[in-house]
Amino acid sequence: MIDILIGTLCTIGAVAILIAAIGILRMPDFYLRLSVTVKAATLGGGLLLLSAAFYFPEEVSVTTKAVAIIFFLTLTAPVAAHLIGRTAYFIGTEKWKGTIRDDLAGMYDKETHQLGSGDNEGDNISHPSS
């Protein structure tokens, strides 16, 4: 019975990882590739680790380690994706030709890499009620 549960979890995780790999190969743009891979790979890796946590129930340390890895993956994958996406925007990675809107255009200070709201030029500290 527990084998069927573990096999199902492993299958869903492996298919999610395969979808992530197909996505990183087929998507036309860096930003689309980033948005595909991070979510699907985190889901797949988390499910595989969950099946390992179910498979070794008599060893508490293994279950704890698997849960710790799941926690760590879900904590760090969005942070790493945000940082690499921000860097890609700064170094001028080109967008897909089908992209119709870029809300960040002109919002970043070129020198200090600080994000402004775009209301007043050169004043990106705070804006009182506007």
Added chain:
Amino acid sequence: MTLSTYIDYVILPILGVALLLVLVRIFKGPTIVDRVIALDLLITIGVGVITVFSISTQKSTFIDVAMILALIAFLGTIAFSYYLEKRGRK
């Protein structure tokens, strides 16, 4: 059909095909950030492969390796993004 043979003949080939597809993106990748996220995905799939292999061989020691590999993937991506941004700023 036991769980071990199911993992050996179904799950591990699926993960191997995924690794090959990501490797194609690492070789093709037009920009360096594409290669960085492909490397990140490669290490995440590696964590999954190690976990599944530890289930298949019933040795729970391999989970430690997966933990260290997950740490190194995060650090690598952070370091790449930090220094690429610094290089672009000059």
